[in-house]
Amino acid sequence: MRVAIIGGGIGGLAAAQAVASAAPDAEIVVLEGSDRIGGKLRLGEIGGLTVDVGAEAILARRPEGTALIAAAGLADRLVHPAMMTAGIWTHGAVRPMPPTVMGIPADLDALEATGIVAERPRSVALARPLADMAVADFIGERVGSDIVDRLVEPLLGGVYAGHASELSLDAAAPQIAALGDDLLAGAAKARAAAVDSGPVFAGLVGGIGQLPEAVARASGAEIRTNATVRQLTRTDEGWELVVGPTTAVEVIHADAVIMAAPAPAAARLLADVAPEAAFALAAIDYASMAVLTFAVPRSAFPKAPEGSGFLVPPVDGKSIKAVTYSSNKWEWVGREAGRETIVFRCSIGRAHETELLQRDDAELIDLALSDLGEAVGLTGDPIDACVTRWGGGLPQYTVGHLTRIASIEADIATVPGLEVCGAAYRGVGIPAVIASAQGAAARIISDLDSMKL
Ligand SMILES: Cc1cc2nc3c(=O)[nH]c(=O)nc-3n(C[C@H](O)[C@H](O)[C@H](O)COP(=O)(O)OP(=O)(O)OC[C@H]3O[C@@H](n4cnc5c(N)ncnc54)[C@H](O)[C@@H]3O)c2cc1C
Known part of the structure; x- marks a missing residue:
């Protein structure tokens, strides 16, 4: 069986690796539009030193990132960042960040000592509505806008490059939604209950940007760069992909396709084969x-x-x-x-x-x-x-994101031999993207098994 993967970011490469380990006989081709694989993982040079110029760390508390590093043969380079505090630059100084749960202060005395907010916040205990809502609205009503502006916004800006007034509570900040009706009490309790389960983040000596090449090698997949997929069509036998520069297009055939390109490209390519999914993907900014x-x-x-x-x-x-x-x-x-x-x-x-x-x-x-x-x-x-x-x-995981993703997944599930994965769906962090790739790979293999390909 032949599996074509569209997009050679860490999602597409992790999918290739997962298909290869579950179905060693599968012929896998990864089609990457740009001249290099890795997507948002990338090494660059600064002052003669090679460092990450894209993503630089992975969450180590989820298993998928460190496991892929090991599977790619890089376990001996795995390191953890120095345990150091970060600061917040506000009110004219860089001030130490107090303990928080995604920006919700867990120790009000520590917060007061930093001078980050003008007044000691007070909780208004409110039950959360059933419907999804903007992170800023949820937190603002409960602990005030200063906490949103000076603690939550900078943290969300770091992870999503987004704004609390637009990002979805359920998709972008579920750990805050889980704190209960009284956010300050919930954060203090969560901190007290936190057990030291080892370092939170990990990286690689030489940069996390080494991971894509290593995963590509470990997968044994055929990797093609400068191979933009321009069109995707379902045929009686499987799939037909129109690939390459407009001056020299080529048609590739596959039994199954994993779409691992970002949402705008996925929306364009899926417009005919999964129109509802394409419509919802086009709405992801x-x-x-x-x-x-x-x-x-x-x-x-x-x-x-x-x-x-x-x-x-x-x-x-x-x-x-x-x-x-x-x-x-x-x-x-x-x-x-x-x-x-x-x-x-x-x-x-x-x-x-x-x-x-x-x-x-x-x-x-x-x-x-x-x-x-x-x-x-x-x-x-x-x-x-x-x-x-x-x-x-x-x-941007804006309000309603999880509903959009559920509708995309439901539509894709109706098309045999097609799966989607990547940062657009259920987590932008590298381990979450790997998990989404592994899920897509498992479903494709089960599809192909049931089609006896
Ligand atoms: C600056 C920056 C820093 C980050 N830092 C971290 C971090 O430290 N830790 C962390 O966990 N996460 C971080 N992230 C997020 C994380 O890196 C990304 O969410 C993740 O790498 C996305 O992987 P992906 O495979 O889904 O998509 P991408 O990396 O975007 O890969 C998709 C690939 O598809 C290709 N493509 C697009 N269209 C086509 C087409 N038509 N045909 C063929 N190929 C196509 C693209 O060229 C690209 O290579 C960061 C993101 C950015 C932007």
Whole structure:
């Protein structure tokens, strides 16, 4: 049997790996539109050092990411970031982030000591309505808008590049919905009950951007780059895919297809074969962003940067939304950069901030350096700086997202030999994407088994 996978991001590659391990005889081809596999996982060079310029960490509390790393033969490079606190840059200073559950304070004394919010918040206990709602509405009614603006927004901005006023409580912040009617009491209780189940995040020495190539190799799949899929048609025998540049298109046949491209491409390709799913996919919006990576002399900082970095609440009107001190966070980056160089990255861009991202690279670099100057006193020129743009970087799980996904899944289930996976559906983090890929692979194999292919 021949399985075609559309999209060579970590979703498509994990699907290839899962099909290969469950059905070793399957012929698998991964069709990637761009000139490189990996999608949002990517390595880049800064000051002679190779680091991640896309995704950089995986949640280690879910098994799928670390298990795929092991299956791809990279277990010996698995590392955890240094246990360090992050900060919030607000009210004129970088302040330590108090313990929270996704921005809901779990210790009000600690919160007060930071000066992040103007007043000690009070809970209004309210039962949650059955219907999904915006994260900001849910939290604002219960603990006030200052908590939304200065704690929840920067955290959601980091994960989704989105806005609390649009993101879905059920899809983007279920851990907050689970805190109960009294959010502050729920967060304090959740913190007290939290057991230390080991490090939360993991990465790879040399960068998580090594994972795509390693997974591709382990899968044994045929990997084709510059192979944009332009058309997908169901035939009596299976599937026909029109692939490649417009000047040299090629037709590929397959018994089954796993669609692992982002929602806009999936919507276009599925318009004829699964129109309801295509319609719902077309409604999923994406936020664009840029990751700016810097190498600077240690002397550029008036004092050594502390902690893993800081987040910036959008309400404060700055250009950057987050800074990660990679040299502090990852021991291998600090070691390879050497004592006299600091490597850090800034991210810029949330949903609808297109004007900001229209600036050229030099302007973005200046904006970021100017913000860093104001926040922590950074001065002088960097040794090296690089801008990586992520147009359509992160899907926005807006209110009603889970209902949209259920309708997509129901429509796809009516089409034998077709599955979808990736960040658009049930989690944008790498382990969630891998889980969605593995689910798609298992269903495709069971479809093919029942069709006796
Ligand atoms: C800047 C940034 C930082 C992030 N940081 C983290 C992090 O630290 N930890 C974490 O867990 N998550 C992080 N994420 C999220 C995570 O990386 C992504 O959600 C995940 O990698 C998406 O994987 P995917 O395979 O679904 O999609 P993608 O990576 O988008 O891959 C889809 C692929 O499909 C290809 N494609 C599109 N159309 C076609 C077509 N017609 N034919 C063929 N190919 C096509 C694309 O070129 C692309 O390569 C980050 C995301 C971004 C943007």
